[in-house]
Amino acid sequence: MVSYGNGVVAIDASHTDEGYVMIRYDGAVENVKLQITDPAGIVYTYNLGDGYETFPLTGGTGSYSLVVYENVTGDQYATAFSQSLEATISNEYGPYLYPNQYVNFKADANTVAKGSDLAEDASSDLEVVVNVYNFVTQNIKYDNDKAQTVKSGYLPVVDEILNSGKGICFDYAAVMAVMLRSQGIPTRLEVGYAGTAYHAWVSVHLDDLGWVNGVIEFDGTQWKLMDPTFAANNSENAMKDFIGDGSNYQTKLIY
Incomplete structure (x- = not known):
C-alpha cells in the first residue's frame, strides 16, 4: 500500500496506475476542501466528507498536487496536509470506469x-x-x-x-x-x-x-x-x- 498522511489526513495512492486516489479526513473541522491540480495545471476542488472517498486522476500520467484545506473562519482556509504525486497511469480508461465522488456507485446499487x-x-x-x-x-x-x-x-x-x-x-x-x-x-x-x-x-x-x-x-x-x-x-x-x-x-x- 502506498500511503501518505499526518494523522488528520490519509491518502491511499495505491491505485494511481488505475487513475484514482482515495482520501480520508479524520480531523474535527466540519468544512474541509480538497484541491487536486493535474499535470496541465487544471484545479479540481472537492468537499471532503466522512470516510475514504475516491477522486479520479483525469489529467493522465504526470505530476499531481493534492492539498487538503480546513476552514478557519468565514471563507478563510488553512492547509491541513499537502502531497505531490507522480502518477504513471497504465489503464487510461481507469478514471472513467471506477466510481468516484461525482459518479458514485457500489456493485449492489x-x-x-x-x-x-x-x-x-x-x-x-x-x-x-x-x-x-x-x-x-x-x-x-x-x-x-x-x-x-x-x-x-x-x-x-x-x-x-x-x-x-x-x-x-x-x-x-x-x-x-x-x-x-x-x-x-x-x-x-x-x-x-x-x-x-x-x-x-x-x-x-x-x-x-x-x-x-x-x-x-x-x-x-x-x-x-x-x-x-x-x-x-x-x-x-x-x-x-x-x-x-x-x-x-x-x-x-x-x-
Missing part, C-alpha cells in the same frame, strides 16, 4: 442493476448507450424545485434519483455515467461551455470509434443524443465531419 438490465439484450456498446439514454430521459423528470434550492457542493445519490424519478441536470448525467461505467463502457462526465452557454455532456469510448465526445449532452434546455446512426460509419474522416472539430466545446472539468 439499484442503478447498477438497472444498467445491467438495459445492457442485457444489447448487441453493441452503442446500443447500451441508446438504451440508457432512452430510459433515463423517459423515466426521470426535471426537478425545478431542486434546481432552485440546490446548494454548492451537492453530490448526486444515484439510487435516490432513480427511485424518486426526478432530478436536476447533474443527477441525469451521474445516473447515465453510473449505468454505462458499471457495464464496462468508459464514460466521462464533462462540464464546460458550448459557445457561451453553460453545458454538460457525457462522452463514451466505443471500441470501433474511440472516444465519442458529447454523445449525450445537455444544452441548458433538454438532453440530446447524438444521432445513433453514426455507429454504422467506421470512417474516421466521416466521423470527424459528423461530430465537427470540437471548437465549439470548451471542456472545463472532467469527472
